[in-house]
Amino acid sequence: MKKIAFIGLGNMGGPMAANLVKKGHEVVGFDLSESALNALVYAGGQVAGSALEAVKEAGVVITMLPSGKHVAELYSEELINNLQPGTLIIDSSTIDAVTARSVAELAVSRGHKMIDAPVSGGTGGAQAGTLTFIVGGSAENFNEAKPVLECMGQNIFHAGDSGAGQVAKICNNMLLAINMIGTSEAINLGVRHGLDASVLSEIMQKSSGRNWSLEVYNPYPGVMENAPASREYSGGFAVDLMTKDLGLAAEAGLETKTSTPLGNTALNLYRIWSESGNGKIDFSSIIQFLNGKLKV
Numbered sequence: 621m622k623k624i625a626f627i628g629l630g631n632m633g634g635p636m637a638a639n640l641v642k643k644g645h646e647v648v649g650f651d652l653s654e655s656a657l658n659a660l661v662y663a664g665g666q667v668a669g670s671a672l673e674a675v676k677e678a679g680v681v682i683t684m685l686p687s688g689k690h691v692a693e694l695y696s697e698e699l700i701n702n703l704q705p706g707t708l709i710i711d712s713s714t715i716d717a718v719t720a721r722s723v724a725e726l727a728v729s730r731g732h733k734m735i736d737a738p739v740s741g742g743t744g745g746a747q748a749g750t751l752t753f754i755v756g757g758s759a760e761n762f763n764e765a766k767p768v769l770e771c772m773g774q775n776i777f778h779a780g781d782s783g784a785g786q787v788a789k790i791c792n793n794m795l796l797a798i799n800m801i802g803t804s805e806a807i808n809l810g811v812r813h814g815l816d817a818s819v820l821s822e823i824m825q826k827s828s829g830r831n832w833s834l835e836v837y838n839p840y841p842g843v844m845e846n847a848p849a850s851r852e853y854s855g856g857f858a859v860d861l862m863t864k865d866l867g868l869a870a871e872a873g874l875e876t877k878t879s880t881p882l883g884n885t886a887l888n889l890y891r892i893w894s895e896s897g898n899g900k901i902d903f904s905s906i907i908q909f910l911n912g913k914l915k916v
C-alpha cells in the first residue's frame with residue numbers, strides 16, 4: 621500500500637484520516653492546529669512538521685481544507701515539484717470548480733494525477749466512514765482513487781470531468797441549506813403552537829416533508845442526541861462553511877445566468893447569522909435566528 625499524506629485534519633479530515641489508519645494505511649498528516657495533529661497521533665497516524673514534509677514520500681495526497689484559497693495556496697509550484705513522480709492527488713475540500721480545474725491542470729502538467737472529490741455526509745459520516753464522495757476527473761484516476769475513498773465512504777460517484785465533483789457538491793449543499801431553513805421554519809411554527817419538537821419531527825419524517833435534516837440532523841436542541849443541536853451546535857458543519865458554499869452556488873448561477881432565488885435567500889440568511897457572531901457554530905443553528913435570536 622502506498623503511503624498517504626493527509627493535509628487538513630479538522631472536523632472532517634481528522635476522522636477521515638483516522639479511518640484510513642484503521643483500514644491499514646500508513647498515514648502521515650499535517651495541520652496548522654496542534655490539537656488536530658495530536659488527534660491523528662492518538663488514532664495511530666504519523667505527523668509531519670509541514671505540508672512539504674508530509675507529501676515527500678507519499679504515493680497519494682489527500683487535502684481537506686476550508687476553501688479554494690487554502691487549496692490554491694497549498695498546491696504551490698514548490699509542493700507540486702516535491703511530489704513523488706505520478707502521485708495521485710485527491711482534493712476533498714468543497715471549493716469552486718475554477719480553482720479545482722486550475723490546480724488539477726498544474727498537477728497534470730508535472731506528471732501527477734488529480735481528482736476533485738468533495739464529500740457529503742457531515743462529521744457523523746466522516747466518523748462512521750459512510751461519506752458520499754462526488755468525484756470529478758478522468759475515469760482512470762477515478763478507478764485508481766476508488767479503493768482509497770472506500771476506506772472513508774460508502775457511496776463513490778463519478779460526476780464527470782475535472783471540476784464536475786465540485787459543481788455537483790455545490791448543487792447539493794444549496795439544496796441542503798434550503799432544506800435546513802425550511803425544516804427550521806416548520807419546527808419553530810409547530811413549537812410556537814404548543815407542539816413537542818420531537819413529536820412533530822417524527823410526524824414530518826414519516827410524511828411528505830421528510831428530508832435529511834429531519835432524519836439525521838434535527839436543528840432543535842434535544843430531539844436527536846447525536847446532532848450538533850444537542851451539544852450547543854458544536855463540532856458540525858460551520859455556518860461560515862455553509863455561507864461559503866452558498867456563495868459558490870450564487871457565483872455558479874451568475875456564470876450560467878441561472879436563477880437560484882431560494883439559494884440566494886439562504887445565502888443572505890446565513891450571512892446575517894454569521895455576521896452576528898455565529899460563524900463558527902453548526903449551520904443547523906439557523907433555527908435560532910428564525911426564532912428571533914441574534915446570537916446562540
Ligand code: NAD
Pocket residue numbers: 627628629630631632633650651652653656671684685686687690694712713714715739740741742743856857858861
Ligand atoms: P475545519 O475548519 O474543521 O478543518 C479544516 C482544517 O484545515 C483545520 O484543522 C485547519 O487548521 C486546517 N488548515 C487550514 N489551512 C491549512 C494549511 N495551509 N495547512 C494545513 N492545514 C490547514 O473544516 P471541516 O469542517 O473539516 O471542512 C473542511 C472542508 O470540508 C471544507 O471545504 C468544507 O466545506 C467541507 N465539508 C465539511 C463538512 C462538515 O460537515 N464539516 C461536510 C462536507 C464537506
